[in-house]
Amino acid sequence: MATLRNATLEAWMKEHGYSSNSLAEAVNSAVGDLTGRVGGLDGSSVRDWKAGRVRWPKSATRVALEKVTGLPATALGFVPRGRAPSSGAAASQEDPVERRRFLTAGSALAAVTATPAAGSGRRVGTSDVIRLQRRFTEIIASDHRHGGRLGIEQKATALADEALALQNSGSASQRVRARVYACAAAFRSSAMWASIDGRRYDDAMVHMREAQALAELAADPAIKFRIWSHAGTLYRHLGRPAEAIAANDVARKLAITRRDPMFACLGHARQAACHGLAGDPAAVQRALGSAQDALGRADLELPLPVWMAAVRNGAELETLALAAYLSLGDFERAESHAHRSLALLHPHMQRDRALNTTRLAHAQLGQADIEPAVATAMSIPPDVVARHPRITGMIREFGTKLRATAPSSSLTGTWNEYARGSLRNIA
Structure with a gap:
């Protein structure tokens, strides 16, 4: 075009x-x-x-x-x-949200140097923070259902900017201002994650830098951890294991991981996935062992940020172990972790369920278990495959590996026919 x-x-x-x-x-x-x-x-x-x-x-x-x-x-x-070009007068009419x-x-440095409008009489308070936090919960829920859609990225970015605009709308205590910056950083981190999940990596880099600056203004250790561990995931998806390990190390060395074993668990588990990409099985086992130990020390009754829901019951640990062993080519262990992750995932986490089902199909195919592998891959709803870039890529790769592994199998023919029909040649 x-x-x-x-x-x-x-x-x-x-x-x-x-x-x-x-x-x-x-x-x-x-x-x-x-x-x-x-x-x-x-x-x-x-x-x-x-x-x-x-x-x-x-x-x-x-x-x-x-x-x-x-x-x-x-x-x-x-x-x-995400918008198509327009012409004429409409081109100069910017949507109010975009404006x-x-x-x-x-x-974020520009935002912090700005001053509230003189004489506005507005007081930014806890109720404003609660409203922003409620919107953040909505973003997390959308991510769990749909994954890396451009609309989620755009909505999260707009909400981050809305939080920054709130800083300039009136007076506020230092504590409230820090919490508003934390909300802005949280929204940017979700925009970053949606970009990673949708394979829009250049956009993810932009969101990462702005999220990091906002997190410094907020001095919020939980959101700092989220941003740096997502940075590790970004570099992992880019195929840069050394940078992935370094970024995740920043997250793991934050004080919050010493105070809260749940954060330590997630940090070690994500480091295992990075070591898997680097091809280091001994480091993967050490990191997963440390993650399991941390989870065993955690107080399961303490509140957690909404984005850590899958850490509490071990689902995230199993998911990252699955990713690590799949990278290593240890397909038997990968399959074991896949089954455990699928059993632990909450019903509303539809994106993660579809991703881990796809990974399970790859693990089964890696063991030459053709029949269960094809059945697993075909169990993923075609509309989910079509609308999620990561799953689309993984299913396409599955078809390629299947044809290479068992070119004359009737099951391969069944898959090819299914792909041409239900998946419209995606696979």
Whole structure:
């Protein structure tokens, strides 16, 4: 599909006498004013905008661009992710949510230097924090049901920006401000996770950096742990085990893991998955042993963050052990952990159930158990396979391995027919 040039931006630059290099310099300077660190754009960055190769610049860049041009991003021909380009007057009419995101996005350093509107009379309080936390619970519930959909990422990002806008809407105590920043960091971490789960890794990197900055402002150890352990997962999905281990080490060394064995359990279990990718079976076994020990020390009655629901009963530990042994090619152990994880997962965790069922099919195929492997893969609802990028990729890989393992098997023919019909050639 041909890339659509951004003629609107080109026309604005021509009218106002900007070259690609001079606009890059102006935006870099504006980024510096907003964040304290000069931007890193160059002429090629702007040429990518004009050519349509970049349809929606990063958030801090969009804020700086508005400062330079006095216009919202959509009025310059940019198109938010997940939307089709439009033409005419509609192109300059930015959706109210996107407009709010554009005005309040940018780095967390810019947000903290802003001051509340004078004389607003508004008091930001605990009730505002509770409302944001309730919305975060809704995001987690959507993630458990649907996984890495773009809509979840966009909603979480908009809610993060809404939390930052709240900081500037009135006065608040230092404690309340820290809690609001923690909410913003939590939303960004969910946007990051949705991007990872949907294999939108460049977007995940952007969310990660903003989430890390917001977590520092909040000084919330639980959300710091979530962000750094998700960073480890991001690098693991990118096939970079050394960075995955290093990022997860940051999470594991936070003080909260010494105070709360549940966090220690999750940190060790995620490290096992990283060691699996690195091909180190001894390190996998050590990490899983440490995770199991930590879970045994945990007080199961103590409250946990909503995103750790699967840690309490061991489902997350079994899931990460499954991922680790699958990476190692230890298919018998992987299958054992798959069955245990599926037995422990809560009914509402539909995404994780589908993923682990797919992993189970791979573990069975790895042992040349063709009949149960095909039956397991066919048990995953086709609509779930189609709408979840990770499952789509894993099912496609399953079909490829099946044809290589048993090319003349009637079961392979059954799978091929099923894939052509129910999965529409996904597999």
